[in-house]
Amino acid sequence: MQAEKSTRRKTPFEKKQDVYDKDHRGNKENPHRFRKGKPRKKKGVNRQERSRTRNLIRNAMLHAAEENLSVPLLKTMAEPIRSFPWKGASTVRDIVARKIECRARRQQFSLWKKKKSAASGNPKNPLPGDV
Numbered sequence: 830m831q832a833e834k835s836t837r838r839k840t841p842f843e844k845k846q847d848v849y850d851k852d853h854r855g856n857k858e859n860p861h862r863f864r865k866g867k868p869r870k871k872k873g874v875n876r877q878e879r880s881r882t883r884n885l886i887r888n889a890m891l892h893a894a895e896e897n898l899s900v901p902l903l904k905t906m907a908e909p910i911r912s913f914p915w916k917g918a919s920t921v922r923d924i925v926a927r928k929i930e931c932r933a934r935r936q937q938f939s940l941w942k943k944k945k946s947a948a949s950g951n952p953k954n955p956l957p958g959d960v
Contacts, residue, residue: 849922863918 839847854863919927 849925850920852921853918854921854924867918 853867
């Protein structure tokens with residue numbers, strides 16, 4: 830009898846944090862371009878990896894008569910699988926942080942502008958509440 834593995838469900842907050850870290854969005858003009866192009870790029874990278882693996886196994890089988898090749902030896906011969914290049918994309922967490930920062934700058938600028946116009950007493954540009 831196997832001991833039951835205690836698995837804890839993720840809270841909605843933990844799920845959202847995972848989405849912020851794992852999901853990527855393109856920061857180009859066309860937001861759908863990255864969503865559609867990412868799977869294509871990934872397919873190409875995976876295809877290259879499969880081709881490289883097939884060639885490695887084929888070469889190992891050709892040399893198997895000469896040497897005794899084992900699976901650990903094949904793994905040491907293989908190059909490490911490279912990670913998928915996320916060019917032109919940022920995580921959702923980075924995008925949200927950038928938007929918050931831009932919003933704070935806009936608010937600071939608008940407050941500075943209101944103070945400047947109020948200090949100069951310019952009647953041409955009255956504040957919205959002064960009319």
